Amino acid sequence: MSKFNFTITKKLKGTLARVGEIHTPNGIVQTPSFITVGTKATVKALTPEQIKELGAQVVLANTYHLYLEPGDAIVAEHGGFPQMMNWRGPTMTDSGGFQVFSLGTAFDQKVGKLANTEQIIREQVNEETGERKNKTSKMVTIDEEGVTFKSIRDGSPHRFTPEQSMEIQWNLGADMIFAFDECTSPLAPYDYQVEAMNRTHRWAMRCLDRHDELDREKKQALFAVVQGGRFSDLRKQSAEILAQMENAQGNTFDGFGIGGSFEKEDLGSAVKWVNEILPENKPRHLLGIGEPVDLFLGVENGCDTFDCVSPTRIARHGQFHTLQGKKNIKNVQFRRNLGKLEETCECYACKNYTASYIHHLIRSKEILGATLLSIHNLYFINKLVADIRKSILQENFFDFKESFLKKYYKNTA
Numbered sequence: 001m002s003k004f005n006f007t008i009t010k011k012l013k014g015t016l017a018r019v020g021e022i023h024t025p026n027g028i029v030q031t032p033s034f035i036t037v038g039t040k041a042t043v044k045a046l047t048p049e050q051i052k053e054l055g056a057q058v059v060l061a062n063t064y065h066l067y068l069e070p071g072d073a074i075v076a077e078h079g080g081f082p083q084m085m086n087w088r089g090p091t092m093t094d095s096g097g098f099q100v101f102s103l104g105t106a107f108d109q110k111v112g113k114l115a116n117t118e119q120i121i122r123e124q125v126n127e128e129t130g131e132r133k134n135k136t137s138k139m140v141t142i143d144e145e146g147v148t149f150k151s152i153r154d155g156s157p158h159r160f161t162p163e164q165s166m167e168i169q170w171n172l173g174a175d176m177i178f179a180f181d182e183c184t185s186p187l188a189p190y191d192y193q194v195e196a197m198n199r200t201h202r203w204a205m206r207c208l209d210r211h212d213e214l215d216r217e218k219k220q221a222l223f224a225v226v227q228g229g230r231f232s233d234l235r236k237q238s239a240e241i242l243a244q245m246e247n248a249q250g251n252t253f254d255g256f257g258i259g260g261s262f263e264k265e266d267l268g269s270a271v272k273w274v275n276e277i278l279p280e281n282k283p284r285h286l287l288g289i290g291e292p293v294d295l296f297l298g299v300e301n302g303c304d305t306f307d308c309v310s311p312t313r314i315a316r317h318g319q320f321h322t323l324q325g326k327k328n329i330k331n332v333q334f335r336r337n338l339g340k341l342e343e344t345c346e347c348y349a350c351k352n353y354t355a356s357y358i359h360h361l362i363r364s365k366e367i368l369g370a371t372l373l374s375i376h377n378l379y380f381i382n383k384l385v386a387d388i389r390k391s392i393l394q395e396n397f398f399d400f401k402e403s404f405l406k407k408y409y410k411n412t413a
Helices: 048-053 065-070 072-077 079-083 097-109 117-122 162-171 188-213 233-246 266-276 292-300 310-316 348-352 355-363 369-395 397-406
Strands: 004-012 018-025 027-031 033-037 059-061 092-093 140-142 146-149 157-160 176-180 221-226 255-258 284-285 305-308 321-324 325-328
Touching: 018 162, 027 033, 027 369, 048 369, 059 079, 065 097, 065 140, 065 162, 072 162, 079 092, 097 146, 140 233, 157 162, 157 355, 162 188, 162 325, 188 221, 188 233, 221 233, 221 369, 233 255, 233 266, 255 266, 266 284, 266 292, 292 305, 292 369, 310 369, 321 369, 348 355, 348 369, 355 369, 369 397
Parallel strands: 033 059, 033 305, 059 092, 092 176, 176 221, 221 255, 255 284, 284 305
Antiparallel strands: 004 018, 018 027, 140 146, 146 157, 321 325
């Protein structure tokens, strides 16, 4: 019997929003939930104890990066990445697909210096021909069997197939893993989206088969990834096919990820297209989403979990979340501010340090500054999702959504 299951405890009338529990071998996840990203088996600048204290339930590690360094075999010698990083709780790994397709383009531009994600995605498509640039680039080559790519670290050649992604993720030892998929640009033309989606479906079946061979005791839950770009018919078709996919052993996917890159105006509708079709009794994970408005849209339209590097990434650049929106601690207004980052915040950073001190740390490039802002931002996002969960239980979701977003984006043009 599988050690993984999902139960729904509350639904919000008139929406796809729900509150539930994901049961894993290493603990229960209360959903909706924000998944904290620990790319290389570490949440940058934080200890596992700090991660747990700020309210995180799940840590996600990145297959691509751990495969390259230190190598999945070394991670397996530790018993998996959770044991290696000393995290006691549920875990996820992604398939490595997004990094293979996107970072190859970035590496091609300039070794050692990555463009931002939006720039990477937009540069994947030749605007004149509509063809994906990195389909045949020297950095990334896609074929039916898999993907050949060069390392972001040193340019050395490597290859991922669906089977290898399953084998690497098995070595990494997460509770929840993802099928290998082709992540397309939102700018890719319809014909290419069809090609990539169909290939993703064929790869999904291969992942299901290899996962069965590796995981006889059903220790890991395997999520399929829905693709289809910005096209409603393709998104719906992908959801239908993956929801019904069953291999020769009669096994199906344990959950579903919603992949691909979205334009902001598409997010709510694209998620709804998919979640109206996917099985209600299986969890749905929205990949790479962590902005407050997107969390509300995702939950309202049926998503249970989310992951994003944003809270820690912006912290390292001095930005932090408040109920009145994002602020930058480097600004002169914080130089003599002896109050908290946010007066109502109960995170470790706010309870123990002044905004003035953190301003000094960040401007002085002291590591502790990044630690404290990362704690604050992760606490803020985890508390926000917990408050969204509470608002569903108390049936005041829309009032909470309106109140929060009005304050948070008040000064946004």
